Amino acid sequence: MAKEKEQKQEQQVATGTAAPESPVILRAKRCEELDQQFQQLKAKNDGHTLTAGAVARNSDDGTYILRVDII
Amino acid sequence: MTTLKGQNIRVLLQDGTKFKVVGKSTNATITLTGNSGDAATKDDVGMASKPEITSKSWGVQVESLDVTDTAAVLNAIKNLTPFTLIWDETATADNQTAQAEAYARKGQAYMNDVTFNWNDRENSTKQLQFTGSGPLEKLSPDAVPAMEIIAVDGAYTKGQFVRLYLGSDNTAAPAKVVAAARQLSLHISLSLETATTKDTEGDWDVQEPTALSFDISSNALVRSGDTITSTVEGQDFASIEDIYEAGTPVKFQIANTSGANNRTKGAIICSGSVVVTQLTLNAPNRQNATYDTQLTGYGIYTVAA
Numbered sequence: 116m117a118k119e120k121e122q123k124q125e126q127q128v129a130t131g132t133a134a135p136e137s138p139v140i141l142r143a144k145r146c147e148e149l150d151q152q153f154q155q156l157k158a159k160n161d162g163h164t165l166t167a168g169a170v171a172r173n174s175d176d177g178t179y180i181l182r183v184d185i186i
Numbered sequence: 187m188t189t190l191k192g193q194n195i196r197v198l199l200q201d202g203t204k205f206k207v208v209g210k211s212t213n214a215t216i217t218l219t220g221n222s223g224d225a226a227t228k229d230d231v232g233m234a235s236k237p238e239i240t241s242k243s244w245g246v247q248v249e250s251l252d253v254t255d256t257a258a259v260l261n262a263i264k265n266l267t268p269f270t271l272i273w274d275e276t277a278t279a280d281n282q283t284a285q286a287e288a289y290a291r292k293g294q295a296y297m298n299d300v301t302f303n304w305n306d307r308e309n310s311t312k313q314l315q316f317t318g319s320g321p322l323e324k325l326s327p328d329a330v331p332a333m334e335i336i337a338v339d340g341a342y343t344k345g346q347f348v349r350l351y352l353g354s355d356n357t358a359a360p361a362k363v364v365a366a367a368r369q370l371s372l373h374i375s376l377s378l379e380t381a382t383t384k385d386t387e388g389d390w391d392v393q394e395p396t397a398l399s400f401d402i403s404s405n406a407l408v409r410s411g412d413t414i415t416s417t418v419e420g421q422d423f424a425s426i427e428d429i430y431e432a433g434t435p436v437k438f439q440i441a442n443t444s445g446a447n448n449r450t451k452g453a454i455i456c457s458g459s460v461v462v463t464q465l466t467l468n469a470p471n472r473q474n475a476t477y478d479t480q481l482t483g484y485g486i487y488t489v490a491a
Contacts, residue, residue: 121345127418136345138255138258145400146445147444149452153491156364164490165491166258166261166490166491167454167455168455169253169254169256169302169348170256170343170347170444170452171311171342172343172344172345173339174342175339175340180238180339180341181442181453182254182257183491184257186261
């Protein structure tokens with residue numbers, strides 16, 4: 116259930132079709148991509164405060180994960 | 187009969203209408219305290235004391251390997267509002283689903299002490315301490331709380347990818363990372379005072395927040411000569427000592443890092459101003475010299491990436 120919610124949020128971030136729910140979980144194969152996604156999310160949510168947690172790396176598939184809350 | 191294992195006693199926090207476990211939890215401690223006064227009087231023969239329970243209080247401490255929610259936790263403690271939490275025996279199938287067992291309890295508690303540890307080549311950790319405010323209720327077996335099952339993944343934060351940046355004044359954003367750093371901790375404390383009065387029913391202590399403070403601790407190797415400034419720019423013992431001598435606040439940031447020497451700044455986790463309140467130089471025989479920096483928060487921190 117939670118995974119479905121995360122996927123839905125990621126899709127929203129990717130397409131920019133709807134205001135993303137908070138928190139948003141960003142995922143990328145490389146740290147640079149994660150930063151890029153984060154900057155895009157920031158640009159799309161101008162006027163809101165974005166907060167970020169610590170980046171975690173999934174040891175199973177090497178994916179970097181960043182939780183962003185939009186306030 | 188089997189002995190219950192620690193992984194099946196979990197602390198759950200209310201989020202909206204549902205409860206969910208503290209993810210990636212490694213330990214939980216639940217303490218019920220009977221606050222007592224000695225009721226021994228001159229009427230009692232002998233020397234023995236007679237403790238009488240005058241009020242009750244409770245607290246919960248949880249340790250976890252999940253620091254992806256650092257910003258959310260930093261904002262939550264700033265909100266100065268209590269959480270609704272429960273502890274319960276969870277189902278062995280997922281170690282998450284509450285079952286409203288006989289000793290399960292529910293109450294309101296302030297998150298009043300939080301520590302994040304980002305240490306080099308270690309999984310980062312957080313410790314959350316909650317202090318109960320008001321009574322603990324038994325959970326009815328017929329009213330198992332609504333649950334949100336959290337996704338389980340193998341994602342952990344290695345401490346070398348979260349670093350402390352320190353400025354040299356209290357105006358410009360800090361550009362210099364603490365060089366050759368090994369340990370970093372962020373500690374936030376919400377002071378509580380008992381606000382129980384004669385109007386309060388029952389034995390349970392009621393708490394109210396009175397002050398919020400934070401401090402940062404860092405440990406780093408001491409480099410010789412001009413190694414740091416000439417090769418990789420950063421704050422070292424000498425430059426932090428300059429800040430200490432000035433005795434005025436400087437800007438800080440705690441940020442995600444990557445890239446060369448783990449120094450490319452990514453999303454900022456929190457920022458603000460600090461004063462250097464203690465510097466300790468450790469010089470043990472036949473070991474690397476290190477120094478500890480204690481930074482005390484000046485004003486409130488900002489949580490904005």
